Amino acid sequence: MRFTKPKILSIFFILVGIIAIVTLASWNLPMSPGMFDKFFSVSDTIPGNCKEKLSDLDEAFAKLEKAKIELKEKDIAASVTKALREINIQQIQESVDNALADADVALDKVDLEHIKSNVASAIAKINTEKINEQVKIAAENLKPQIEKSIEEARLQIEKAQKEITDAKKQLRTKS
16 A cells, blocks of 8 residues: 555644644643652652751861861961070070171271271372373364364354345245
């Protein structure tokens, strides 16, 4: 027997219609919690009293962390007290006294009169006459350059004055 297209199409429309009717009919049923419990047994992996146990575990972890912090504080306090006990104040005082004595000896070795005489001899070695002579030579060498610069500046000023007078004449002729 051979299936024809109209038979297949009619079967398809009938199935779609049945599915639509069942879906629309079930839409009117009120959904209540526990409706599926009638048909299926629901089991949870977490027992009902687990929240109490979890809160107890959280409290235990909090206490454990607090105890760790207290132990660290006690260890730090113990190490500080141990370090304070090991400080030898007399030894530190002796070291400071020795350093002061060494500084006094070093200051005594410094001969201020010798330093003063060296500074005076260095100042005496400075030849002011020679310095003055070098300044005069430098001034004489610069004098021609300065005069040349002054002459160039004078020429430029004269040129600018001439341009100004020409510009004034042009303005007078235009007006």
